[in-house]
Amino acid sequence: MSKKLTKNQRTILQLIEAKETETSAQNLHFEMQQTGLKIGLATVYRALKLLKVEGKIQERVTPEGESFYSKIGMAEHHHHHLNCVNCGQSYPLDVCPISQKITDWCQTQKFKVYYHTLEFFGLCADCQTQADNSECFNAN
Ligand SMILES: [Zn+2]
Ligand SMILES: [Zn+2]
Incomplete structure (x- = not known):
């Protein structure tokens, strides 16, 4: 059921996979803008949702309702x-x-x-x- 990822989705996946710690959508959005990519925060959220459904990343929601994303780790x-x-x-x-x-x-x-x-x-x-x-x- 794996769909082909768009360029934005691939970029976000690569950013997350390069990290040893969790990151937020805002942080990813900021990093992408730093590298000169024009992308809206809503697009980042949509890409994160798709990557999550595809089983490529995982999401952790804090008690405050903040979401953090990380690569699917080895056990x-x-x-x-x-x-x-x-x-x-x-x-x-x-x-x-x-x-x-x-x-x-x-x-x-x-x-x-x-x-x-x-x-x-x-x-x-x-x-x-x-x-x-x-x-x-x-x-x-
Ligand atoms: Zn305490
Ligand atoms: Zn465990």
Whole structure:
């Protein structure tokens, strides 16, 4: 089902594949303009959507609703995050808790797996300390 990519889509894919970290649509748009390419932000978003549907890139949406894009990593190159719901900090996990077994099971459901995400939400150490302190403060 792979369609032929347009020049803009290829350029965006190359920019994303050259990066070791995630990037935003705004950042990609900026980089393309820096190299003298005339492209609208809406075109960047459309290209990102198509690349996502084609399984060429992956998208991560933060708790604030911001999207970040990265290449579909080798299993060992992707990250899961611990997200603090109070301060919005994300802490990447070094390990992937999803086993090949689960991915294999998904394939048996006639589902073609491009990638997976797994995010944890809660309070970071700093915010827990703050919450504890304010409880003491209120009690007094
Ligand atoms: Zn926090
Ligand atoms: Zn994983």
